[in-house]
Amino acid sequence: MVYIPHTDAERQAMLADIGVENVEELFWDIPEKFRYPQLDLPEPLSEMETLQELQFLAGLNLNANTTPAFLGAGAYRHWVPSVVDYVISRGEFYTAYTPYQAEVSQGTLQAIFEYESMICDLTGMNVANASHYDGATAAAEAVIQAYNTFRKKRNKVVLAPTIHPHYRQVIHTYTQGMGLEIVGGDDPTTEIAQLIELVDEQTACLILQTPDFLGQMHDLTGLADAIHARGKDTQFVVITNPISLGLLKPPGDYGADIVLGEGQPLGLGLNFGGPYLGFYATRSQYARQMAGRLVGKTVDLEGKEGYVMTLTTREQHIRRDKATSNICSNQGLMALAATVYMAALGKHGLRKVAELNYHKAHYAAAAIDAVKGFSVVRRKPFFNEFVVRCPKPADEVNTFLIDGMESVEIIGGYDLGQDYPHLADHMLVAVTEMNSRHEIDLLVEALSAFDN
Amino acid sequence: MNDTNVRFLETHEWARREGNEIVIGITDYAQSTLSDIVYVELPEVGDTLDKGDQFGVVESVKAAADVYLPMSGKVVAVNAALEETPELVNQDALGEGWMLRLSPANPGEWDELLDAEAYQKVVEEEEAH
Numbered sequence: 001m002v003y004i005p006h007t008d009a010e011r012q013a014m015l016a017d018i019g020v021e022n023v024e025e026l027f028w029d030i031p032e033k034f035r036y037p038q039l040d041l042p043e044p045l046s047e048m049e050t051l052q053e054l055q056f057l058a059g060l061n062l063n064a065n066t067t068p069a070f071l072g073a074g075a076y077r078h079w080v081p082s083v084v085d086y087v088i089s090r091g092e093f094y095t096a097y098t099p100y101q102a103e104v105s106q107g108t109l110q111a112i113f114e115y116e117s118m119i120c121d122l123t124g125m126n127v128a129n130a131s132h133y134d135g136a137t138a139a140a141e142a143v144i145q146a147y148n149t150f151r152k153k154r155n156k157v158v159l160a161p162t163i164h165p166h167y168r169q170v171i172h173t174y175t176q177g178m179g180l181e182i183v184g185g186d187d188p189t190t191e192i193a194q195l196i197e198l199v200d201e202q203t204a205c206l207i208l209q210t211p212d213f214l215g216q217m218h219d220l221t222g223l224a225d226a227i228h229a230r231g232k233d234t235q236f237v238v239i240t241n242p243i244s245l246g247l248l249k250p251p252g253d254y255g256a257d258i259v260l261g262e263g264q265p266l267g268l269g270l271n272f273g274g275p276y277l278g279f280y281a282t283r284s285q286y287a288r289q290m291a292g293r294l295v296g297k298t299v300d301l302e303g304k305e306g307y308v309m310t311l312t313t314r315e316q317h318i319r320r321d322k323a324t325s326n327i328c329s330n331q332g333l334m335a336l337a338a339t340v341y342m343a344a345l346g347k348h349g350l351r352k353v354a355e356l357n358y359h360k361a362h363y364a365a366a367a368i369d370a371v372k373g374f375s376v377v378r379r380k381p382f383f384n385e386f387v388v389r390c391p392k393p394a395d396e397v398n399t400f401l402i403d404g405m406e407s408v409e410i411i412g413g414y415d416l417g418q419d420y421p422h423l424a425d426h427m428l429v430a431v432t433e434m435n436s437r438h439e440i441d442l443l444v445e446a447l448s449a450f451d452n
Numbered sequence: 453m454n455d456t457n458v459r460f461l462e463t464h465e466w467a468r469r470e471g472n473e474i475v476i477g478i479t480d481y482a483q484s485t486l487s488d489i490v491y492v493e494l495p496e497v498g499d500t501l502d503k504g505d506q507f508g509v510v511e512s513v514k515a516a517a518d519v520y521l522p523m524s525g526k527v528v529a530v531n532a533a534l535e536e537t538p539e540l541v542n543q544d545a546l547g548e549g550w551m552l553r554l555s556p557a558n559p560g561e562w563d564e565l566l567d568a569e570a571y572q573k574v575v576e577e578e579e580a581h
Contacts, residue, residue, distance in 0.1 A: 151496070288491065322509075322518060 062402070062411055064270055068439035070364075072385050072430020073213070073414035074135070074164050075273070076265045078243070078353070079433060080341065084267045087340045088333055102295075102309040108332060109307035112295040115339040122245050122342070123259040124252025125281035129292035130330035132278030135262030139167040139207065139239060140174035141280065141291040141325060142258045146205035146235040147178065148289045148314075148324060154204040154234075158195055159184040162212035163239060165419040180204075188214060188420060189379070196223065199231040205258075206231070209239040210248075214416075214428065215361075215385030217248065224255025235286075242266050242279065242338075244383050246354030258282045267341025268334055277334035287311060291325035356433040357384035360440065364431045367444045374447055377426070385430040391451060393417065394427040400450050401443075410443055458546070459522070459565035462574050466546060467522040467565060470553075474523055474562075477550040478510060478541065481575045486512040489541045492534040494551055499527045503561055508551065510541065519551070523561040529553040 006014075011023075020026060027035060045053065064077055088094060092107055102109060112130045119128035132138040143157055157180050159168055172182065183198050184190070192208065199206055206227055210218040220238065227236045237258040238251040243265045251259040263277030264270075282290050288311070296310035314325040345353065361384040369376040373391035390397045394415035401410040417424030431440065457469045464482035468475045483489065491511040501507055503524045510517050530552045534540060541549035556562075566574065 288493075322516070 062409060064411065067409055067411055068435065068442055069411035070413050070429045070431060070435065070443060071411050072432075073428055074166065074262060075270055075276070076241075076243070076384070076430060076432055077270060077434045078265050078267070080267050080269060081344045083344050084337050084340045088337050093333065093336055103306070106307055109295050109309070111336045111339055112293075112330070112332070113297055113307050114343075115335045116295060118339060118342045119279050119281050122242060122250065123240075123256075123279075123281040124250025125256070125259055125283060126252075127284045127287045127290065127294065128279065128281035129290055129294055130332075131263065131335040132260075132280055132292060133331060134264075134274065134276040134278045135164070135239065135260065136167040136170035136278070137174070138260040138262075138278030138280045139163070139237075140171045141278075142207065142235075142237045142260055143171055143175055143180070143205060144178075144291065144324060145258060145282065145286060145289045146237070147175075147180070149235065149286060150204050154202050155179055156181045156183065156200065156203040158198045158203060158206040160192070160195055160208045160212065161186050161190050162188050162214055162216065163207060163209045164213045167209075167239065186420070188423075192218060192220075192223070196226055196230065199227055199234050201232045203231045203234045205235040205237050207237040207239065211241055211244055211383040211385065213419075214387050215382040215430075216380035217244070217383050218380065220251070220256075221249075221254045224257075228255075241383065243350070243354055243357060246350035246352075247358060247383075248354075252281070257286065263331075263334065263338050266338035267344075268337055275331060275334050277331045277338055279338070290314070292330060353433055354383075357431065360384075360433065360435055360437075361386060361431040363437070364429065364435070364440045364443070367440065368429070368447060371444060371447045373451065384432055385428060387416065387423075388413065388427045388429050390425045390427055393424050397427060397447070397450060401446055405446055405449065408442055408446070410439075410446055412443075456567070459562065459567060460571035460574075461520060461522045461565065462571075463520050465519055465522055467562075468546075469562070472555070473528065474525065474554045474556050475550050476507075476522060476552050476554060478519060478545060479571070479575075480545045482510075482517070483542050483545045483549070486510060486514060486517060487542075488513045489538045492538045492541065492551065494530040494534065495527050497527050497530060500557075501525070501527065503558075521554075522565055523554060523556045524558050525554040525556040527552050528555050 015022065069077055093111070116128040116130065120126055132141060146157070147154070159171065159182055161184055184195055195206065195208070208218065208220065210216070210220060212218065224236050227234050235257040236255060237260070238256040240251060240259060240261045242261055242263060258281070260278065260280045263279040266277070268277060280290070280292065287294065291314050292312070293309055293315070294311040296308055298306055298308050300306050315323055342350065361382065365376045365382070365386045368374055368388055375389045377387040377389055394413070394417060398412040398415065401412040413427035413429035416426040416428055459467050460479065464479045466477055466479050489510055489512045493509040495501065495507050501521050501524065503521055505521045506518045507521045508519045510519055531550050533548070534551065543549065
């Protein structure tokens with residue numbers, strides 16, 4: 001069977017319509033010698049041979065599931081209960097991309113509704129959308145929400161230098177052409193009080209992250225009033241790690257106007273960097289400026305419970321060319337995974353995971369700090385990630401951890417020199433519930449053997 | 453429709469002279485074409501806008517439409533009732549459904565607006581399509 005839907009006659013008609021003789025003419029601007037080059041390819045392989053080849057190549061990678069790993073920096077290795085994959089692999093969910101005939105897909109809408117409700121509980125906010133691509137794009141949408149709330153009259157945005165560097169880059173990318181003045185600098189030792197001093201009545205929003213990119217937790221209690229007073233209702237945006245909310249006060253409780261973050265820790269694997277999930281919550285008075293979609297629960301004419309697409313106010317299918325967001329879809333399957341994860345763990349389970357992360361990270365930090373030549377930078381309390389000053393550049397330490405020992409390979413921390421040049425000999429070490437005490441001890445042993 | 457103190461834009465806004473001020477809204481034809489209106493976004497009191505500027509958005513269950521200013525001037529009042537009851541625009545587009553009150557910067561612009569008869573022709577043409 002041929003899967004080309006057009007007949008020769010139809011193709012001739014289309015070509016005639018646009019005034020060319022044949023298909024080749026469509027490629028006239030590609031130099032002839034490049035059109036059909038001889039490719040120097042090996043003989044084709046059978047399915048069996050192909051699979052063996054790919055398995056061989058995959059085997060050259062270090063596998064984060066079997067190798068002790070201390071790499072975090074925004075994506076974390078957490079235990080994913082089997083029920084998560086079981087539920088999201090069900091045909092009814094797995095094939096659903098995003099509901100375009102939304103109300104026909106009641107199960108999908110209910111899942112999104114449950115997801116939104118859980119995100120509201122977790123963040124202490126009263127409106128959450130159906131999700132974004134990832135934490136970085138959610139952060140950019142917060143800037144756009146604040147900018148629209150002030151009717152595009154305020155063009156200043158304060159970003160903490162300890163926000164994930166990728167998020168800051170994506171904010172710049174998303175908002176280019178909007179004429180924003182983005183301030184806050186690149187020095188991660190900048191105090192929050194100094195950032196608040198940058199807020200004025202031209203400031204649309206101030207964005208802080210806790211735990212921040214360096215793992216530090218900040219007490220943000222009382223800041224909302226100061227920011228609102230100084231900037232005349234400047235929006236206070238908090239980026240957070242959802243696992244940390246198992247232990248820490250929800251940002252809604254201390255007056256945040258928008259709370260967002262990377263949802264990957266909530267039951268998504270590392271997935272080679274994606275698909276991930278941006279969670280996003282705000283206060284109901286800003287719902288109309290929020291991007292994405294909002295699913296609500298209602299009753300039909302007969303009084304039966306049902307779910308509907310309640311708001312999609314900034315989207316293309318309503319606003320057309322005036323749309324201010326292009327996330328018509330949502331990360332449906334990833335949001336479902338996060339929902340199943342949160343439901344499986346429950347409030348107490350999430351707290352337990354957060355505690356394990358906190359305590360294991362503190363055990364690791366104390367042990368690493370005792371290794372000659374290495375020291376933990378302790379400017380602030382930390383959650384599950386901390387900065388280690390190394391005797392040599394961090395990438396040299398990492399190379400040693402993988403290749404330098406006979407018996408074990410270890411995936412080390414994140415080389416902070418990549419983002420903060422003066423921190424070239426600093427490494428960001430992440431510890432989660434997945435790191436056994438044995439793994440942590442192996443890391444400490446390896447660091448003790450480095451350069452000694 | 454035959455009130456000489458009311459004039460129109462081709463984009464379906466009306467303007468009514470009240471003393472030295474101009475009251476602005478969308479026409480009955482516009483509201484019936486949009487169907488159930490669920491949200492009206494308006495400018496802030498004190499905003500200074502030019503003729504032809506987009507001053508807000510009217511969102512219905514079918515679409516969101518931008519609304520444009522018939523004359524230049526300063527916004528002296530907006531219809532706050534529309535925040536909670538946007539359906540007033542459906543019920544009484546030329547009355548209770550008014551949107552804003554303007555202190556015109558250039559009263560001469562009034563003469564550039566369509567009278568009822570000219571606007572009726574615009575509507576008839578659109579309906580023919």
